[in-house]
Amino acid sequence: MITLRQLKYFGALARHGHFGRAASECAVSQPALSMQIRDLEKTLGVDLVERRPGEAVLTAIGRDLALRSEEVLAGARVNAMKLEAFKYYYAPAGAVGVAGICAKPTPEILKLQADIIAAVKAFTVETGPIGAFTAGHDDPATDAAIIQYVSAFVPKMSGANFNPHVSTGVAPKEYLDKMLAEPFESFTFSPAGAAVYQLGPFGTAAKKLKGWD
Numbered sequence: 001m002i003t004l005r006q007l008k009y010f011g012a013l014a015r016h017g018h019f020g021r022a023a024s025e026c027a028v029s030q031p032a033l034s035m036q037i038r039d040l041e042k043t044l045g046v047d048l049v050e051r052r053p054g055e056a057v058l059t060a061i062g063r064d065l066a067l068r069s070e071e072v073l074a075g076a077r078v079n080a081m082k083l084e085a086f087k088y089y090y091a092p093a094g095a096v097g098v099a100g101i102c103a104k105p106t107p108e109i110l111k112l113q114a115d116i117i118a119a120v121k122a123f124t125v126e127t128g129p130i131g132a133f134t135a136g137h138d139d140p141a142t143d144a145a146i147i148q149y150v151s152a153f154v155p156k157m158s159g160a161n162f163n164p165h166v167s168t169g170v171a172p173k174e175y176l177d178k179m180l181a182e183p184f185e186s187f188t189f190s191p192a193g194a195a196v197y198q199l200g201p202f203g204t205a206a207k208k209l210k211g212w213d
Contacts, residue, residue, distance in 0.1 A: 003132045006040040009033045014066035068119035076112045078194045086186045090176040094141040097176045098202050100165040127151040134199040
């Protein structure tokens with residue numbers, strides 16, 4: 001099972017080319033980071049790093065993993081996109097829901113999503129425990145909902161089924177049902193950039209791992 005922690009550590013190693021500096025960036029010990037990289041290589045069945053005295057050099061496959069998503073996002077020019085926000089929504093998660101504002105899909109954002117999915121396809125697995133995505137919640141139903149959301153995202157919520165949105169918070173379902181009944185005034189906006197985040201409570205963005213303007 002590939003975890004976000006492993007990908008975060010690998011990204012730091014790719015940037016620094018040095019286990020000690022990568023460990024320092026991630027605020028972990030060098031042996032802990034090295035073990036996670038070893039586990040990632042074991043899961044994928046390939047060598048990602050050539051270990052040399054005083055440095056870590058990515059193999060061809062390692063460079064491919066490090067560059068694929070970055071190339072897609074860096075070339076997408078997301079801050080030039082024009083998106084139309086048109087309604088409220090919320091995703092139920094146990095007794096509460098994650099609220100958001102939906103944007104109408106555009107050809108540009110659908111292509112970006114398809115390019116990202118294609119770029120990381122070789123490095124993904126179907127599902128995993130809640131710890132592979134985020135910390136567990138008090139309500140097991142919330143954990144189950146997040147695991148199902150991630151596991152079924154492609155293809156059930158991608159392509160023609162994609163719902164671009166901006167999450168705005170977590171609230172009880174009773175409150176969110178009232179929110180949906182309120183009128184919504186459409187507006188146009190442009191993203192400030194693109195970023196990869198580690199998931200937090202209820203599937204919200206918790207920690208920024210990498211960003212592109």
